[in-house]
Amino acid sequence: MTENSKKMVTIYVMGKKHAVPADLTIMKAMEYAGHQFKRGAGCRGGFCGACATIYRKKGSYKLLGALACQKMVEDDMYIAQIPFSPAEKKSYKIDDLKPDASTFLEQYPEIARCLACNTCTKACPQDLQVMDIVQAALRGDITTSAKLSFDCLSCGLCAVRCPAEIVPYNIGQLARRMYSKYTVGPTEHVEQRVKEVKEGKFDEELDKLKALDKPTLKKLYDTRDMEA
Amino acid sequence: MSSEKQELVLHPSPLNQVFKDRVKELSGEKVELCFQCGACSSGCPMTQEMDYLPSKVIRMVQLGLEEALDSKTIWVCTTCFNCEVRCPRGIDVANVMEALRQLVLRKKYDRVNLDLLSDEQLRELPQVAIISCLRKLTA
Amino acid sequence: MLMMNVAYYPGCTLKTTAKEFDISTKASAKALGINLVELPRWNCCGTVHALAKDDVMHHLAPLRNLLRVEEAQQSGIVDDKKVVALCAMCYNTLKRSNQAYNADSDMAGKVRESMNNEAIVYSGQVEVEHLLETLRTQGWDKVQAHVTKPLKGLKVAPYYGCLLLRPRGVGVDNADNPRIFEDLLKAIGAEVVDFGYKQKCCGSYNTVHMVDVVADLSNRILKQAQEAGAEMVVTACPLCEYNLGNRQTEVVKKHPKFNGIPIVYFTQLMALAFGLGEDETALGLNKPDPRPLLREKGLI
Numbered sequence: 001m002t003e004n005s006k007k008m009v010t011i012y013v014m015g016k017k018h019a020v021p022a023d024l025t026i027m028k029a030m031e032y033a034g035h036q037f038k039r040g041a042g043c044r045g046g047f048c049g050a051c052a053t054i055y056r057k058k059g060s061y062k063l064l065g066a067l068a069c070q071k072m073v074e075d076d077m078y079i080a081q082i083p084f085s086p087a088e089k090k091s092y093k094i095d096d097l098k099p100d101a102s103t104f105l106e107q108y109p110e111i112a113r114c115l116a117c118n119t120c121t122k123a124c125p126q127d128l129q130v131m132d133i134v135q136a137a138l139r140g141d142i143t144t145s146a147k148l149s150f151d152c153l154s155c156g157l158c159a160v161r162c163p164a165e166i167v168p169y170n171i172g173q174l175a176r177r178m179y180s181k182y183t184v185g186p187t188e189h190v191e192q193r194v195k196e197v198k199e200g201k202f203d204e205e206l207d208k209l210k211a212l213d214k215p216t217l218k219k220l221y222d223t224r225d226m227e228a
Numbered sequence: 229m230s231s232e233k234q235e236l237v238l239h240p241s242p243l244n245q246v247f248k249d250r251v252k253e254l255s256g257e258k259v260e261l262c263f264q265c266g267a268c269s270s271g272c273p274m275t276q277e278m279d280y281l282p283s284k285v286i287r288m289v290q291l292g293l294e295e296a297l298d299s300k301t302i303w304v305c306t307t308c309f310n311c312e313v314r315c316p317r318g319i320d321v322a323n324v325m326e327a328l329r330q331l332v333l334r335k336k337y338d339r340v341n342l343d344l345l346s347d348e349q350l351r352e353l354p355q356v357a358i359i360s361c362l363r364k365l366t367a
Numbered sequence: 368m369l370m371m372n373v374a375y376y377p378g379c380t381l382k383t384t385a386k387e388f389d390i391s392t393k394a395s396a397k398a399l400g401i402n403l404v405e406l407p408r409w410n411c412c413g414t415v416h417a418l419a420k421d422d423v424m425h426h427l428a429p430l431r432n433l434l435r436v437e438e439a440q441q442s443g444i445v446d447d448k449k450v451v452a453l454c455a456m457c458y459n460t461l462k463r464s465n466q467a468y469n470a471d472s473d474m475a476g477k478v479r480e481s482m483n484n485e486a487i488v489y490s491g492q493v494e495v496e497h498l499l500e501t502l503r504t505q506g507w508d509k510v511q512a513h514v515t516k517p518l519k520g521l522k523v524a525p526y527y528g529c530l531l532l533r534p535r536g537v538g539v540d541n542a543d544n545p546r547i548f549e550d551l552l553k554a555i556g557a558e559v560v561d562f563g564y565k566q567k568c569c570g571s572y573n574t575v576h577m578v579d580v581v582a583d584l585s586n587r588i589l590k591q592a593q594e595a596g597a598e599m600v601v602t603a604c605p606l607c608e609y610n611l612g613n614r615q616t617e618v619v620k621k622h623p624k625f626n627g628i629p630i631v632y633f634t635q636l637m638a639l640a641f642g643l644g645e646d647e648t649a650l651g652l653n654k655p656d657p658r659p660l661l662r663e664k665g666l667i
Contacts, residue, residue: 101383102351105358109342109350112359113366116410116428117481135410138355140382163424256420273568277580304577307415308568309533313542320534326418340576353575354609355379356456360415361572363425 009075020073026053027068030079040083046070049153052082052125065123065157085156087167092174099182101140108171111138113164120158120168126151130158130168137171145172146179242292247331251289254327261317262286268311268321277304282311282321289324302328303339303365329364339365373501374436374450375403378457379411385454385605387649391634392453392498394647398513398638401501404445406435414456415530416463423477429464430478434489441487449494451501453634455604459530462495462537497531497539498634499547499603507554515642517556520664523636524560524597525549526588528607529568542566548601551633555640562595564588569610581610582617589618589628598660600630608632613654629657639666 007022011029018033027041042050051068058076068081090107097103104111111134120130129148136145149172159167196202209217242248252259262283269281278301280288288296296302302325311321333339340361350358381389396403409432417425436450452458468475469491479488502510525548532538532545540547545566552559567588570581589611592600602608612630619625631653638648639661645651650658650667661667 101355101379105355106347106350109345109358110362112355112411113362114411114428115413115424116431117424118427118431118484122484131410132408138379138411139409254419254421273570273584274573274580276583277577304573304580306529306568306571306573307418308529308571310529310566310568312534322534323418330419345575349575352384352613354384354605356414356454356606357572357574357609359379359411359413360456360606361575363413363415364572 009073009077011073011076012078014080015078022073022075024073025069026055026066026071026073026077026079027051029073030068040068040081044069047153049155050083052085052155052157053079054082054157055079063161065125065161067125067153067155070125082156082160085160085167087156087159087170089170089173094177094181097178099142099178101138103178104137104171104174107174108166110164110166111171114138114166115164117163119161119163120166123157123161125155125157126153128152133172133175134166134168137175142175142178143183145175146183149173149176242290244292244294247294248289248292250331251324251327254330255320255323257319257321257323257327259286259289259319259324261319262290262315263317265316267314267316271310271314273308273310274304274306282325285328286319286321286324289328296328297332301325302332305329307364333365333367336367338367342366370397370400370402372402372404372445373447374406374439374445376406376409376412376432376450376452376457376461378414378452378454380605381454385608385632387635387652388453388605388608388632390649391632391638391647394643395634395637395641396498398641398643399502399505399509401451403451404439406432406439406450407444408435412457412460414460416460417467423474423481426464426467426474426478427481429461430468430489431482431485432461433465433493433495434482434485434487436493437487437489447494448492449496451496451498453498453603455497455528455531456606458495458497458539459537465491465493465495466537497603499531499551500539502551503547507550510551510554510637514555514640516640516666518636518640518664518666519556521557521661521666522560522596522598523552523557524562524592524595524600525552525565526592526600526602526607526611526630527566528602528604529566529571531603532566548603548633551637552601555637557636557640560592560595560597562592562597564591569607571606571610574606574610574614578614578617579621581614582621585611585614586618586622586625589615590625593626593628597628599657600628601633601636602630603633608653615655627655629653629655629660631657 008019009022011018011020013030020029020032024032040051042048046067046069053066053068055064056078092107114134116131118131124130128151133145133149152169152172154169264283266283269275269283272282275281280299280301285296285301305325307322309322377389393403410428413425413428437448439445440448452461527545532540532542535542549559570584574581608630615627635648635650
């Protein structure tokens with residue numbers, strides 16, 4: 001396949017024009033164009049939230065957010081990276097917190113400024129209902145806030161765009177922590193397993209594995225039972 | 229001697245027309261209507277904390293005096309609308325106060341600092357107090 | 368008794384620091400045949416109302432709630448395009464934004480554009496009502512018919528505050544001479560104590576950073592009520608309840624001769640008069656505690 005037959009698109013990275021293959025993600029396209037990522041790249045798998053990017057398309061006023069490692073390039077895309085969004089994560093001891101709305105106000109009083117404008121939701125690259133995460137916290141509904149923020153990557157795009165200067169991902173994180181500790185409570189099956197390990201239930205099996213040589217171990221690993 | 233009468237027309241010329249126009253635009257109120265009866269000031273619950281009475285602030289706007297923006301009055305107003313109900317000319321004085329506040333707040337000025345509130349205060353105060361305080365006194 | 372399903376907007380404070388208002392409201396409304404259905408996915412109304420004429424952003428929060436009311440009505444969980452609010456500040460904010468939406472087509476257009484990812488477009492047709500208005504429309508005789516324990520001998524001063532009555536055109540009653548609280552109190556058998564400061568502002572949000580001022584205002588209001596013979600004060604706003612209730616500890620610091628007086632929500636007195644129990648009147652949550660006085664009167 002020659003360069004000519006491969007479809008190319010035009011992208012603008014921080015103002016500079018580049019021609020890149022159309023079948024690349026923003027991240028790969030930027031590397032194709034010669035950029036080297038020192039910040040703003042992480043798992044490259046859509047999970048860590050390091051590659052938060054904002055972009056505009058020519059002819060459209062809309063400001064859109066995406067993850068550079070997931071989003072494919074499009075023609076006439078104007079790109080800028082937000083490798084870091086400044087935000088303060090409050091220090092708290094989860095054991096000392098009360099699971100109610102006042103805790104959110106104590107730690108992050110700025111949520112009282114939420115305008116319900118939905119800008120955060122529009123910025124989210126994971127299509128989460130970010131406004132509802134913050135509003136549920138304001139209402140004291142920790143369960144909803146926790147469940148809605150489950151897929152949050154803390155990429156920071158919502159925080160950069162919020163007119164009330166709220167950091168929604170911090171709210172979601174606090175909600176999830178309080179949900180796990182106070183609503184769901186201790187996980188019995190984990191505690192049971194830890195007890196079994198401490199009692200030595202798996203010691204024999206582990207000793208057997210430790211005694212094996214490398215090729216046998218590798219064969220055992222390759223032929224292990226896997227969930228489909 | 230000419231027997232023609234000469235008309236002398238007096239135009240009030242505010243010190244700062246731009247400021248006055250902006251206040252009128254933001255508040256939607258016809259401040260010229262105020263004839264300084266003082267009904268608004270007498271019904272206002274916060275006058276003891278004010279440096280200028282509400283009726284005086286309206287006068288300052290009429291005259292285009294930007295000092296109105298430096299007053300303490302506009303920040304202690306609780307927007308209780310007692311003034312609106314009492315004004316015989318139908319001016320909503322609270323709207324004018326809000327317009328003056330907005331002119332200051334929109335210059336990135338916050339009147340209340342969230343960081344100075346303690347955890348106990350944030351836990352004890354009713355949410356509506358925190359929400360309305362921030363709404364009114366921050367940009 | 369045929370139950371009406373009405374959309375209910377509690378507001379943030381009723382779900383957190385003013386739970387007694389929420390609990391007693393739902394209970395007393397149910398006794399009257401009104402099933403208050405909490406609005407799904409409601410958001411903070413962002414009180415207070417945006418007064419600047421060019422403001423669009425601060426109308427989004429209240430109007431989004433009214434959009435939710437329409438969604439609720441369309442999905443059948445409530446009967447009408449109506450929402451009942453209890454917190455006087457929420458009521459005022461929702462109603463005023465609704466009026467502005469219907470009056471200013473420019474702002475309305477911008478709001479619709481901003482909310483374009485909602486499932487429906489807000490028509491502007493939702494009615495915002497305060498529970499007091501609902502009761503007045505139903506008729507005070509209906510309220511009286513449900514009273515099993517009239518509050519005989521209880522001298523109550525109605526405290527309206529600001530945003531329930533003002534500005535003109537938004538308030539639930541005549542701003543100069545309101546009667547709505549008085550009519551309610553009469554219907555539930557209490558003795559009404561009229562006093563001059565029943566509409567005087569309690570200091571509102573200044574309670575956050577100017578506590579001294581609120582202490583002075585509270586002192587003036589409550590002293591006048593007491594001098595007129597009141598034993599208890601009744602209100603419809605959680606901020607008023609806080610400034611005239613919890614803040615009494617600050618009043619005493621500045622004015623040592625001040626005698627405490629309990630302040631409760633009108634729905635709590637209604638629930639009490641309807642013969643409902645401790646769990647529904649939630650009188651244990653108010654500060655200062657109103658129960659000693661009520662026990663003295665033989666009402667609990």
